[in-house]
Amino acid sequence: MTDLTAFIAGLPKAELHVHHVGSASPRIVAELAARHPGAKVPDDPDALAEYFTFRDFAHFVEIYLSVVDLIRDAEDVRLLTYEVAREMAGQNIRYAELTVTPYSSTNRGIPDGAFVEAIEDARVAAEKELGVVLRWCFDIPGEAGLPAAEETARIACELQPEGLVSFGLGGPEIGVPRPQFKPYFDRAIAAGLRSVPHAGETTGPETVWDALTSLRAERIGHGTSSTRDPRLLEHLAERRIPLEVCPTSNIATRAVTDLEQHPLREMVAAGVLVTINSDDPPMFGTDLNTEYHIAARLLGLDAAGIAGLAKNAVDASFMDEGGKKALRAEIDGYLREFAD
Numbered sequence: 001m002t003d004l005t006a007f008i009a010g011l012p013k014a015e016l017h018v019h020h021v022g023s024a025s026p027r028i029v030a031e032l033a034a035r036h037p038g039a040k041v042p043d044d045p046d047a048l049a050e051y052f053t054f055r056d057f058a059h060f061v062e063i064y065l066s067v068v069d070l071i072r073d074a075e076d077v078r079l080l081t082y083e084v085a086r087e088m089a090g091q092n093i094r095y096a097e098l099t100v101t102p103y104s105s106t107n108r109g110i111p112d113g114a115f116v117e118a119i120e121d122a123r124v125a126a127e128k129e130l131g132v133v134l135r136w137c138f139d140i141p142g143e144a145g146l147p148a149a150e151e152t153a154r155i156a157c158e159l160q161p162e163g164l165v166s167f168g169l170g171g172p173e174i175g176v177p178r179p180q181f182k183p184y185f186d187r188a189i190a191a192g193l194r195s196v197p198h199a200g201e202t203t204g205p206e207t208v209w210d211a212l213t214s215l216r217a218e219r220i221g222h223g224t225s226s227t228r229d230p231r232l233l234e235h236l237a238e239r240r241i242p243l244e245v246c247p248t249s250n251i252a253t254r255a256v257t258d259l260e261q262h263p264l265r266e267m268v269a270a271g272v273l274v275t276i277n278s279d280d281p282p283m284f285g286t287d288l289n290t291e292y293h294i295a296a297r298l299l300g301l302d303a304a305g306i307a308g309l310a311k312n313a314v315d316a317s318f319m320d321e322g323g324k325k326a327l328r329a330e331i332d333g334y335l336r337e338f339a340d
């Protein structure tokens with residue numbers, strides 16, 4: 001397994017389901033907390049590890065929002081974004097579609113233009129200096145309801161920064177039906193954005209159907225409960241609608257009891273295109289390399305199989321064809337080198 005650990009660490013990877021604020025490592029959160037005395041979040045990394053232990057999904061959302069509250073000005077946004085890219089570079093993540101929630105910041109008084117400029121500055125610098133290509137998914141925080149949806153769609157469509165590729169929906173699913181967000185997704189899709197809502201993480205497969213039919217989802221965030229509906233699995237496989245699977249996150253939020261119960265094997269067996277992701281990595285005590293390791297164990301994969309998972313993420317991404325071809329070739333080259 002040591003060999004595979006090294007293989008995964010050096011493997012060029014793409015990540016499709018990872019949240020902006022949720023990627024703030026204890027080091028970054030401690031820096032932000034120290035910049036904003038009086039915040040609820042502890043400002044030393046050891047206490048933060050304890051703080052990031054969740055009782056359930058609702059508790060996770062509560063802690064997550066307390067970290068969101070630390071992002072108070074454009075400099076916080078820029079610093080967070082660039083530092084997240086630095087941590088990605090350390091794992092050989094070459095491309096990431098980062099889920100960003102502009103509403104959380106504009107609602108706390110950061111002007112939309114300054115927010116967008118801060119993430120774009122960080123994106124350009126990260127690509128040039130760290131070799132990490134960042135793209136954005138602007139997501140609606142579901143718990144904030146339709147006003148948040150309106151604001152997110154407005155920012156996405158009016159400001160449409162160069163790095164923006166998709167439109168999402170996060171936060172709790174229970175009590176937040178997907179179909180109510182249809183008009184906002186319609187606007188985003190009309191503006192050329194791709195639809196990638198979270199669905200079926202803490203609710204059943206009917207929520208995934210809602211995401212497909214009402215929100216015209218092209219990929220599903222999580223989709224964990226899809227395996228409870230064979231017809232849905234068949235549909236996802238036939239239409240090549242990828243699932244963004246985040247194993248450790250599912251355990252941390254209690255969406256799945258334990259890794260042995262994780263439906264990843266059933267998804268793969270049904271022919272669904274699965275991608276492996278870390279969701280909110282430091283908050284869940286994980287990173288993308290660890291998630292690949294877990295997936296390799298659950299699926300019994302060798303190096304070629306793991307490279308296959310990395311290529312799934314490239315295929316399921318919203319990169320242009322040239323970018324996909326280049327990253328696929330890089331993965332293949334790395335695999336050949338490893339096999340020799």
Ligand SMILES: [Zn+2]
Pocket residue numbers: 017019170198221279
């Ligand atoms: Zn997520």
